Amino acid sequence: MKQGAPHTVDNEQTSDSPLRGLSVPVSGTADANQAASTVFDIKDLSVFYGDFRAVRDVTLTIRQLEVTAFIGPSGCGKTTVLRCLNRMNDFIESARIEGSVLYHDVDLYDPAVNATEVRRRIGMVFQKPNPFPKSIYDNVAYGPRLLGTRSKSELDGIVEESLRGAALWAEVKDRLKQSGTGLSGGQQQRLCIARAIAVQPEVILMDEPCSALDPIATARIEDLMTEIKQKYTIVIVTHNMQQAARVSDRTAFFTTEINLQGDRRTGRLVEFDETRKIFSMPSDERTEAYVTGRFG
Amino acid sequence: MTATQAPGIKSVNIREALTRKQRNPAGVALHVALVLSMLFALLVLFTLIGQVMVKGIPMLTNRGTGFLTGTIGSEPTKIGLWPGLYGSFFIGLGVIVFAFPVGIAAAIYLEEYSKQGPLARFVRINIRNLAGVPAVIFGVLGLIIFVQWLDPVTKGETVVAAALTLSVLVLPIVIITASEAIRAVPQGLREAGYGVGATKWEVTRDMTLPYAAPGILTGLVLSVARALGEAAPLILVGAITGLLPRTGLTERFTALPILIYNWSGRPGRPGKVDWENAAAGAALLLLLLVFLFNVVAVVLRTRFERRRSGL
Numbered sequence: 055m056k057q058g059a060p061h062t063v064d065n066e067q068t069s070d071s072p073l074r075g076l077s078v079p080v081s082g083t084a085d086a087n088q089a090a091s092t093v094f095d096i097k098d099l100s101v102f103y104g105d106f107r108a109v110r111d112v113t114l115t116i117r118q119l120e121v122t123a124f125i126g127p128s129g130c131g132k133t134t135v136l137r138c139l140n141r142m143n144d145f146i147e148s149a150r151i152e153g154s155v156l157y158h159d160v161d162l163y164d165p166a167v168n169a170t171e172v173r174r175r176i177g178m179v180f181q182k183p184n185p186f187p188k189s190i191y192d193n194v195a196y197g198p199r200l201l202g203t204r205s206k207s208e209l210d211g212i213v214e215e216s217l218r219g220a221a222l223w224a225e226v227k228d229r230l231k232q233s234g235t236g237l238s239g240g241q242q243q244r245l246c247i248a249r250a251i252a253v254q255p256e257v258i259l260m261d262e263p264c265s266a267l268d269p270i271a272t273a274r275i276e277d278l279m280t281e282i283k284q285k286y287t288i289v290i291v292t293h294n295m296q297q298a299a300r301v302s303d304r305t306a307f308f309t310t311e312i313n314l315q316g317d318r319r320t321g322r323l324v325e326f327d328e329t330r331k332i333f334s335m336p337s338d339e340r341t342e343a344y345v346t347g348r349f350g
Numbered sequence: 351m352t353a354t355q356a357p358g359i360k361s362v363n364i365r366e367a368l369t370r371k372q373r374n375p376a377g378v379a380l381h382v383a384l385v386l387s388m389l390f391a392l393l394v395l396f397t398l399i400g401q402v403m404v405k406g407i408p409m410l411t412n413r414g415t416g417f418l419t420g421t422i423g424s425e426p427t428k429i430g431l432w433p434g435l436y437g438s439f440f441i442g443l444g445v446i447v448f449a450f451p452v453g454i455a456a457a458i459y460l461e462e463y464s465k466q467g468p469l470a471r472f473v474r475i476n477i478r479n480l481a482g483v484p485a486v487i488f489g490v491l492g493l494i495i496f497v498q499w500l501d502p503v504t505k506g507e508t509v510v511a512a513a514l515t516l517s518v519l520v521l522p523i524v525i526i527t528a529s530e531a532i533r534a535v536p537q538g539l540r541e542a543g544y545g546v547g548a549t550k551w552e553v554t555r556d557m558t559l560p561y562a563a564p565g566i567l568t569g570l571v572l573s574v575a576r577a578l579g580e581a582a583p584l585i586l587v588g589a590i591t592g593l594l595p596r597t598g599l600t601e602r603f604t605a606l607p608i609l610i611y612n613w614s615g616r617p618g619r620p621g622k623v624d625w626e627n628a629a630a631g632a633a634l635l636l637l638l639l640v641f642l643f644n645v646v647a648v649v650l651r652t653r654f655e656r657r658r659s660g661l
Contacts, residue, residue, distance in 0.1 A: 142541065147466055174547030184538040187561065187658050196556070197546035233659060246542070253546050 091118050093257060093287050094139060098153035101134050103146065108134050109321040112153070114306055116257075121279060121288040123298035123329065126308030126344070131321025132291045133181075135308075136259050138162075139289060140176035141169040174201070177250035181262040183242035185234035185249070190217075190226050193234040193245055197253035212252055220248035221278050240271025247278065251286065258282070260290040264297065276301050295345055298329065305332040307341045402637065405630030408623065417631060422594055422609065426616075426625045431632050436597045437509050437589070437605035438578055438639065444513020445520055445577045450570055452517075453524025457566075460525070461532040462554050474529075481522035488519040489586030497587050507588025509603035515587050516580060520573035527569025531562035563654040571647040575640045581607035606636045 094116040101109045109131030116122045116139075124132035134143065141162060143149040155162045162172055174197075186193050194213045195203075203209055213230070217223040222244040226237070234245050243263055250258055260279075264272040279288060279301045292298050298305050306326040310319040325332065325341045336342045409417055413430070420430020464470045492515025496504050504511040535558050543553035559566075581589075590604045591612040597603070614629035 140545075142544065145537075145541070145544070170544075170547055170549050173544055177547075178541075178545040180538060180541060180545070182538055184536075184542040186539070186542060186557065196543075197548075200546070200548055200552060235659060249542075249546060 092116070093118050093158065094289075095156040095159070096135070096138075096153070097156070099135065099138065099155060100152040101131065101138060101143065102148075102150050102152070104148040106318060107320050109308075112308075112323045114323060114326045116287065116289055117304070118287050119283060119285075120303040121283050121290060121301050123302035123305045124289070124291045124308060125293075125295055125298045125305060126321070126324075127310060128293075129319050129321065130308035130310045132306075132308045133261050134321070136261055136289060136291050139257070139259055140173045140178055141167075142173070142178060144169055174253055175255050176257040176259060177253065177255035179243070179246050179250055179258060179260045179263045182266055183239055183246055185237070185242050185245050187233070187235055189231050190234045190237070190245060191230040194248050194252045197249060201253060216248040216252040217245075219251050219282060220244045221274065221281075222248055238271070240267050240274060243267060243271070243275060244278065247275075247282075251282065255286065257287045257289065260288060262291050262293060265293060272297070295333075299333050302329045305329040307332060307336070307338075307344060309340055309344070399637075402630050402633045405627050406632075406634035409627045409631030410634070412623065418635075422592075422604070426613075426628050427623050429628055431606065431609055431628075431635065433590075433594045433597050433604050434606040434609040434632060435635070437512065437603045437608075438636070440509045440599070440603075441513045441516055441605055442574055442578055442639075442643075444510070445517050445574055446570075448514060448517035449521050449524050449573060449577075453521050453569075453573075454528050454566060456521075456525045457528035457532055458554060458559075461529050462550070462558065477522050477525050481526060484582075485519060485580050486582040486586065488515060489583030491515070491518065492583055492587045505600040507602055508600055509605075510599060511587050512584055512589065512603060512605065515583050516577040519580065519583060520577050523573045523576065524569055527572065528562070528566045531565025531569070532558060534565060535561045560654070561658055564651045564658070567647055567651050567654065571644055574643055578636065578640055578643075579607055581605075581611050584608055585611075606632050606639075610636070 092115050096112055096114050096116075099109070099112040100107055112131075112135055124136060126132050137143045138151060138155055139157075139162075143151075151163060157172070157176070160167065186196060188196070191213055194216050195209045198209060198212050203212065214223060214227075217226060222241060225241060226232075226245075234242065237245060243266075247258070247263075264275050267275065276297060279290070282288070290298075290302065304327065307324045308321050309324050310321050312319055325336055325338045327337070331337075332341060333345050336345060413420070413427075417430050418435065419432050420428065421432055422434075423429045460470060460474065464473075492511060496511040496514045497507055500511070500514075504514065539557050539561060540553050543557045548556065584605055584607070588602065589608040590602045591608060594602060594604055609632045610629050613625045613632065616625040618624050618626055
């Protein structure tokens with residue numbers, strides 16, 4: 055596996071620079087043989103919903119062109135952390151964070167950062183397939199159109215390329231004008247992946263992308279993940295440990311802690327390491343208990 | 351394995367137990383009460399429509415288009431309801447022009463843009479309260495604001511002032527129904543839009559509003575029907591019940607409900623074509639207008655719904 059030299063992040067120098075204007079490697083052009091560089095550097099991240107601390111003290115780094123999996127029992131905050139990576143938690147009004155989420159050394163929660171621009175670079179695939187109630191073509195073309203692509207031939211090219219990228223082209227090429235919501239669950243999820251890659255993000259966040267799918271559709275999405283990680287950095291939340299073991303390079307194991315009154319659960323990161331280490335010789339006994347199926 | 355029987359079941363004859371006729375007098379009584387209530391409601395509705403048709407149709411068939419194009423006067427066999435149609439048309443148009451955009455915009459703000467704190471809750475509760483304010487109170491408001499204060503714009507007791515007054519009257523209905531339609535839009539759809547880098551406005555325009563359109567439309571139809579049917583506020587802002595020589599945007603005005611109110615109050619002449627026929631004719635036309643508006647809305651709604659399913 056790619057084992058990059060230990061990287062350092064110089065906070066003082068960069069934490070105040072807004073995202074726009076920063077040169078970020080365009081997806082697909084980075085040399086995959088090069089030591090994987092850091093995309094996200096998460097430091098002491100806690101997420102609150104109102105007064106309630108949902109996750110605390112998460113510190114981990116996500117490297118370029120790798121698949122990073124977040125695993126753990128329900129309520130451990132893995133989805134919450136994932137949604138911090140593209141500011142998707144902004145839509146929950148009571149949500150706020152402490153700590154920092156650096157994306158290429160830019161603090162994503164810097165007030166100067168434009169969250170829309172963040173989400174353009176950091177795409178997302180959701181737990182429940184949520185194609186737009188539009189045609190298959192328009193589902194994929196929506197993002198590029200927002201970014202100003204108007205030419206029909208250019209859009210046609212993007213749509214085909216994205217659908218091919220999501221391994222859906224062969225199935226839908228003759229019915230691009232039909233509704234995206236009329237596809238099967240697995241196809242819908244691949245359409246959502248096509249939609250995400252159509253705007254050429256650098257990172258794709260996947261929030262339990264297979265939890266609503268049958269095993270065959272799941273296998274297709276997993277194959278797709280190993281394929282598109284050539285071009286995209288992927289962070290995936292999953293309940294399915296085998297899935298994490300199959301597709302990811304690194305795994306973060308989260309668990310829940312119950313407070314003294316026993317009425318509130320706070321998630322926390324237990325261990326973050328190469329996937330094979332997490333599954334073969336985890337250093338924390340809670341991780342071991344989880345991955346061997348003794349708990350959770 | 352010996353079958354252990356649950357306590358209470360003694361009979362071995364399961365068939366008999368399962369097919370035994372059950373008596374449930376309370377259930378039957380409720381059923382009957384429900385059917386009677388529905389029949390009563392239907393009876394009232396059909397009596398109303400039947401009366402209006404029996405009394406009103408002769409007016410339309412005898413007079414033909416004369417009843418539509420004629421003006422109001424003192425002889426029931428010669429009058430027409432043109433001034434009423436004119437007034438009601440511009441009131442409906444006014445509601446579409448003023449209340450629709452303002453109401454929908456307010457709903458978008460309340461649901462998508464404002465902070466969902468105590469203030470928003472307070473505003474929402476008060477909009478609901480406004481929807482329950484009696485129409486005649488809005489008439490007083492219209493008289494003061496649109497007839498007196500805004501006289502330079504509305505030219506006093508005109509159809510413009512009337513349209514503005516009724517727009518304000520139906521505004522809460524538009525806001526409430528549009529808010530509910532917007533709130534029913536799945537969050538996943540919005541997030542899907544944000545996920546590809548759409549801005550708030552782009553998500554509202556491309557995802558939220560198209561999805562909410564059928565629900566918003568229902569509210570719009572309700573509000574226009576309400577505005578077309580109101581008489582009380584119009585009396586306060588100066589609707590004419592007597593003679594109306596000219597129709598115009600800056601002239602005095604009247605509307606269909608006012609004609610109905612006025613004509614049905616006049617003394618009858620048994621056995622002849624009479625004021626009550628004129629009133630019924632006007633009522634029939636008002637019902638027809640509202641019905642046509644509903645048809646248009648259903649067509650639009652079906653189209654929006656088809657688009658919502660992605661075609």
